[in-house]
Amino acid sequence: MAHSAVIIKSNPHGLILNLDAELPFEELCQAVSDKFRESAGFFKRASLALTFRGRALTNEQEARLVDEIVQSSGIHVICIVDESKETAERYKKAVVRALEQRREEEGQFYRGTLRSGQVLETDSSVVVIGDVNPGAQIVSKGNIVILGCCMGNLYAGASGNAGCFAAALTMKPMQVRIADKIARSAIVKKVDTGDYPIDPKIVYIKDGHLQIKAITNETLSDYLA
């Protein structure tokens, strides 16, 4: 073969694949797969955008190629940029948008336990899958939901939204703030062994006061009213 069936070039935001125009598609697939398998270590598990050049591909063929690449190298392909529109600027925008979308899809979840001294700050509502230990803090501009035991500090509606709420499966927080209201727990350590039963509660502002209530149909309709 005078030249290789596929040549990989890169730009700051992704990869450009120069494909051989004549080669049968199956062979091309194999060539792409081989090429990426060789360089799998180099790409590690990078997130990249792709552009195909030198050959007109159907949607199925494109999908097939992406599949080969992902399987052989573990690259995360975040988007495919159409060659005809390609400029560095567009490329960048497409990557940024795709990344943002991913963040929006996954960003409001936190997995794991927040320990003393850790602060989770979010611009949107957040769901914590784990416990919030004493001394840990969640500051959210939206709502807070904790699928676990909350013993730390909560601050919902941090930008002043008094309509926000905080809820936890076990609600034993040190302090709760919503917008400009603050409440602190009574410390009753005489019986406190740190072993709390699950008792889902919600905190919200009603008539200018923070309310902490068991999550029941009545409470929820009261909150939504």
Place this chain on the structure above:
Amino acid sequence: MSEVIVITSGKGGVGKTTSTANIGAGLARLNKKVVLVDTDIGLRNLDVVMGLENRIIYNLVDVVEGNCRVKQALIRDKHYPNLYLLPSAQTRDKSAVSPEQMRKLADSLAPMFDYIILDCPAGIEQGFRNAIAAANRALVVTTPEVSAIRDADRIIGLLEVAGIRKIDLLVNRIRMDMVRRGEMMSVEDVLDILAVSLIGAVPDDEGIVIASNHGEPVVGNDTIAGQAFLNIARRLLGETVPLADLESGGTLLQRMAALFRRK
């Protein structure tokens, strides 16, 4: 002029924080205006021992960085109206504050209080240097264990280098039954090694653990440890108080009283 006392030890877990809370409460009980400053940034405990952890809004780092006024960060104790706590920050580390800033902080607290008591972190690094920067008196806490005494010795050396002249020793967690059996160093043995003046000895007491877990001081209650801490507070005020009987009855009292008179 208020007295700035740092409570330090070098070794961790010997009872600096518990001593700080109880001596502070003791001084407040004796009608002094007292502020306890937790300088253990990032590993704060004093608020928990005092049962004030749920009242913290601002902390020492906020004051130092100018996010709030010093009075906004002070938390009044639940039991003693003239006892205040300046809590430390939990989400930062020791490098958030410099010795110079600690001196300024102590100066700003001085007009408001008779006693400023600084709870020092374990170790001899920046946290220790911050804590001792503002102090004009030190109280070194140790237990009658070789490792704690080694560290106390090192700390006393560092305090002397830092120019702190008044250094007193607090021997904590002493167990008279073990001393009698010859399995633990006595207060005299510790003093022989460290050669500084003794301000008090506190016996090992389950009640301290329980009280700390409840967030309440033991000082002044009828336990021996409570009495010992109150006596230490009295001695800080300059009163001459004989060492408490660490064990009901016995010749040890006389031995220790004699020791105290000898000084």
